[in-house]
Amino acid sequence: xxxxxxxxxxxxxxxxxxxxxxxxxxxxxxxxxxxxxxxxxxxxxxxxxxxxxxxxxxxxxxxxxxxxxxxxxxxxxxxxxxxxxxxxxxxxxxxxxxxxxxxxxxxxxxxxxxxxxxxxxxxxxxxxxxxxxxxxxxxxxxxxxxxxxxxxxxxxxxxxxxxxxxxxxxxxxxxxxxxxxxxxxxxxxxxxxxxxxxxxxxxxxxxxxxxxxxxxxx
Ligand code: MD6
Ligand code: FE
Numbered sequence: 001x002x003x004x005x006x007x008x009x010x011x012x013x014x015x016x017x018x019x020x021x022x023x024x025x026x027x028x029x030x031x032x033x034x035x036x037x038x039x040x041x042x043x044x045x046x047x048x049x050x051x052x053x054x055x056x057x058x059x060x061x062x063x064x065x066x067x068x069x070x071x072x073x074x075x076x077x078x079x080x081x082x083x084x085x086x087x088x089x090x091x092x093x094x095x096x097x098x099x100x101x102x103x104x105x106x107x108x109x110x111x112x113x114x115x116x117x118x119x120x121x122x123x124x125x126x127x128x129x130x131x132x133x134x135x136x137x138x139x140x141x142x143x144x145x146x147x148x149x150x151x152x153x154x155x156x157x158x159x160x161x162x163x164x165x166x167x168x169x170x171x172x173x174x175x176x177x178x179x180x181x182x183x184x185x186x187x188x189x190x191x192x193x194x195x196x197x198x199x200x201x202x203x204x205x206x207x208x209x210x211x212x213x214x215x216x217x218x
Contacts, residue, residue, distance in 0.1 A: 017111065019162055021146075021171055023185035025112040030153050032178040035106050035204075038151075041098030042124075042210070045069045048068065048095045049072065049087050050054040051126045063131040068099040072121040072217040074140060081140050083121060083217045096124055097214075104180070105149040105214035112182035114147040119214035127197040135162055135170070135193040138215075146216035147184025153177055153212075154205030155197055162191035175211075177202060 016028040031038065051065035054076045068074060072083040073094040087094050101122055109117035121141075125133070138148060152175040159181070160170035167189065176180065183190070194211075201207045 002136050006091045011177040020171065020189065021183065021187040023113065024161065024181070024183035024190075025187060026113060026173060026175070027108055027182065028176075029178045030106060030108055030111075030185075031153070034040065034100060035153075035178065037100035038104070038153075039204075041100060045095045045098065046124070048092075049073075049090070051124070052089060053184065057062045057095075062129075064133055065074075065126040065131075067124045069095040069101070069124070070119065070121040070214075070217075076216070083140055101212070104151065106151050108180045108182050109184075110182075112147065113186055114182065117147060117149070117214075117216070119146075119149070121215045121217035122215050123210045123215070125213075127155070127194070127211070129155075129197050129199040130195040133194040135160065135166060135191045137189050137191055138213075139189060139213055141217045142186040143216055144188045145184075147182055147188070149214045150181040150183075151212050151214075152179045152181075153198060153210040154202040155200045155207070155209040157197055157209050157211070158195040160193045160195065162193075164190060166191050171182055177204065 018026040049067045051067045052060050053065050055061055056076055057080050074083055105119050106117050157175045159173045159175045162168050162170035197209055
């Protein structure tokens with residue numbers, strides 16, 4: 001990449017973008033202007049494909065409850081982790097990816113230097129107090145060249161951004177209602193997780209945190 005292109009990319013970051021890796025940005029409050037367009041379709045998705053606690057291949061029930069929308073949805077059971085076009089609970093296709101989700105993901109990705117992001121999968125995670133996500137890599141997607149756009153709603157969470165090895169010491173990044181994180185490129189396979197959610201009640205979302213991540217899975 002030429003120096004000029006690099007400088008241009010750097011100056012395109014809005015004032016509230018925090019860089020936490022070479023290709024990882026937290027866009028503080030980026031989703032807030034979209035909230036009224038995000039919540040009604042989110043509710044409709046979760047009505048058609050209710051949140052459920054899934055089992056890991058190791059036989060543990062996850063503390064986080066999951067659902068999906070888009071052409072592909074991420075699932076786990078005793079046979080492993082994978083993306084499927086159908087909700088295993090209902091046998092029906094996952095609900096369509098709402099247009100407002102696609103627009104938010106495209107715009108956030110572009111700000112972080114990933115042009116033309118067209119997600120085909122959206123994993124929705126719901127945390128209640130005490131729920132956590134242990135350190136993991138996201139490696140079930142076919143193409144690691146696309147970024148992941150992650151939207152946080154509701155109670156604050158402490159995100160852990162680790163390195164390329166599980167043993168690399170993670171950096172803690174607080175994620176608040178409306179924050180959007182975008183990461184890809186050289187950071188795409190970094191280990192990451194979420195510390196146990198603390199008790200609380202959020203004025204809009206109640207006693208929970210919802211995180212949804214837009215991906216190119218297929
Ligand atoms: C969460 N997020 O924030 C969990 N994975 O609740 C993830 O596991 C995640 O935020 C890949 C990319 C972005 C993420
Ligand atoms: Fe992840």
